[in-house]
Amino acid sequence: MNVLISRNSDGRLIAEIVRKWQVGSIAGSSDRKGKNKGGAAAIRRMRACLKNGSLVTITPDGPRGPRRVVQQGVMAIASMADKPVVPVGASCLNFRLKSWDKMFFPLPFGRGVFVCGDPIYPDRKNEKATHQLTESLTRQMTLAEEKRRSSKTAQNFSFIKPVKVVPSRLWYGAASVLSPALPFLLRWRQSKGKELPSRVREKMGFATCSRPSGKVIWFHAASVGEVVSVLPLVESCLTYNPDCHALVTTGTVTAAQLVEKRKNTLKTNNNIIHQFVPFDVPRWGKRFLSYWQPQVAVFTESELWPNLFGLCHAKNLPVILVNGRMSERSLATWSKAPDVIRRMLERCRWVFPRSAQDKAHFSAFGRLNYGPTGDIKMAAPPLPVDEKALLQVKKCTEGRPVFLAASTHEGEEEIILQAAAFARKKIPQLLTVIVPRHPERGNVVAALAGGAPRRSMGALPDSTMPVWVCDTLDELGLFYRVSDCVFIGNSLEEVKGHGGGHNPLEPARLDNALATGPLIQNFTDAFEMLGQSVTVTRSAESLAEWVISVLSDKQVMMARAVAAKEAIAGHSGLLMTLTEKIMALVQA
Template sequence: MSSAMARMALAGYRLAGVALYPLAGPYLAFRAMKGKEDRSRRLERLGYASQPRPRGPLVWVHSASVGETLSILPLIRELRRREIYVVLTTGTVTSAALVEARLGDEVIHQYVPIDVKFPIKRFLSYWKPDASITAESEIWPTTVAELARRRVPQIRVNARISDRSFSRWHNHAKVAEALFDKMALVVAQSDLDAERFRDLGAWPVIVSGNLKSDTDPPPCDELLLEKYKAEIGDRKTWAAISTFDGEEKAAATVHRALKAKNGQLTIIVPRHPDRADAIEAMLKEEGLAVARRSRNDELTPETDIFLGDSIGEMGLYLRLTEIAFVGRSLTNEGGQNPLEPAMIGCAVLTGPNIQNFRDAYQHLVRKGGARMVKDVEMLAKAVHYLLITDPARAKMVEAGTDAMEDLRGALGKTIKALEPYINPLTVTARLQPKVAAAGNIR
């Protein structure tokens, strides 16, 4: 594809967005009926602000998912420490709930506007960001073009690009170059990610490591933790976390295979809690007794599965066990973040499909904090071995903790890379009269 054809393709994308824009309202209303949009705030997706813009320097930070939001919490707090305002956009109801729980009024939260000319222009004209920082991997062509037109520096932090995404972009190299060369800076997670961003036209690109390794362990309610520990008593436990379709059934199969030997409690935490009803029905068809966190069910000696169908309580579930299988790796592809269970003190198990977190897993496996299983049978054997072999489990937990210490430092490298962009804003902010930002508007 030539450069001219790439420009035509991007122009066609923008025109298609404009043509379909009249359908945006009904589409968002439909998603709200399904629980996938916040009904009271869906106008934010069309670029309408629900809060006043504070006076002073402001950075637009975007993180699409819960994982990405967690990874940049320390960076956001550093911006606020420098008295720079942050409007943080996310794409899901779940991530919005996390922002409210973890950051409260430290930031201004908005739902990200859809990637169409009118909402994006409306959003940028109102908020007038001095810089744009996006976490990890999303690329939205209309947003990139409009930010470039307004000469707003576009920075990507904790940036990664999966095998599939890189192949797709590489097959459309000129389109990629037209977008990636508009980035002012890319701070990549790994050398491989950095090489891929450079190949696609980004410059400059530096490597920081994974920001998730510098986050604090996910918190939990200590009273709830003690309550559930008392209900579990001396039963052995293991957890399957961040699971996707098919992996809950795999966890049920493991549970049934080991129940007679260990009498264990199995904790299942689906990546998308809105699937909990379907998961519970499947588990009951398997003849298993299920307690759900969302119903505050008691964990009795007869409970087979504790279904963690709540938002923002991963810290609770992980503190109830020392063995964690991390999903989207056995029956799905890409993997999920293994760093949280490692930092809390869990021996980590994973399936083979971990392309999105390759570096983190390689380090954990090399240090002895994680083990890969190829199928359900191998998962059952690994869980059984760790349940009955305290020294082996303790050795994996200690190795995971050591691995996490090795990985720290990404935040400092990221802040240093951002200094040319945020230092001037810090100076301006500290010269501004102090005006409090408004809290969240509901």
């Protein structure tokens, strides 16, 4: 909710007080006697807020005081935004002054009454609409006074519990107390290669590059998967308005490297800045936001940080959650702290759930302002590729069937290597390509494969090579284009960790027959959409049988690849909807 409040000093004092109750303010009042009181700017701001789905509250005041006389501007704004006006009367236990405007002060701990009248819809042809609103306001105020006097509950007392600026005082305090120890954690992570020495201070909110002039949209994507999904949205927003800049933050070094590599392939790369997101420490978050001063914050998937959300709210910075994801496990975890998650989500101007199930999980924590449901990964273009590298690898693999195990995790590679050995008994020329999800595990995977050559060491496949370990970053677009069939990792029951699968839409766009293990809960909707075009395997034997059946019959292989590609066609509209919502908030 945004309230029109005078920009005079007393109005600004009121604005600061009500901000603690999640009430934003629009500064301005009617311009009179040649004085500019911000009326025109306030009208534009109110119209933009209404167009973007926010509520705008206007309290009539002035010398005509308690006899609510509505000016023409109220209905004019409603007409501009094509939104109804709801007249509201309010009354509570109070101490009334004998002043010209009969001003009253609510008494501490007293209860009050709100009365809402029927909405009045703007109609330029109806000259009496403003008069109807005046009459309705007076009637609602009278009703509120009567109900307050007659209600027994009006005499009861209760402590008022305003919504806090930060979602959780406990979380806020704990992060502040722990902050002196966090630089030592960063130093330890740096020693393990998990932080970049030259940029480790970014995790404390210090910037390592200059803020560009103009408007900045902040996109936060935690790791590689979120980066892949959000970059098409970043490019779409910058194409929509080339004068804007995008600040993309990530939490991991691998994701940072991916942003730097990918942005060179985008036409809008000069308008993209990368920084590491600060830890969820209030002081560090304030430092980050004060420096970058973004117009909109866009968080992806399950990136929910209580202090950052609270700080955005305190600065009246609109927050959007895109591709919002909440698994069963996350739902159970957040259910232990419902107040924290509810207050975080209440701060979101828009929540775009990834699926109907995710929307149902979010709804367990209150009523939210939802946008269209859908996975932006479904609207993403095919993964990019280095054409020179593609030609080189195609030449090396020409004439050989290629089985790709993509984004594998610890515990899976042994099963995949067993399946590859079984399949080579039927298909001796088979080349198995293993792409570990985390490239730093390349030496471990190569050792499991008996010292298989690694792409990160410059090795290319030859006609006798049975296994090729491709432990490089952001080259799945290349390997999907040279493979015939793809197994999607992080899905076998033997995986170390929780499992849950990876994005099956990326290989589906590039004409591959697909298989997965049974653990696919992270991408349930995507796998349901692909339906029977994806085969579920549970063991080395069943995986080998699938590889043999697909590679032995080209027609079967092509039919499954076409079925997968057709299943995801027609989802490009979601990306444009997200772009328009974000850019409308930037403009506002």
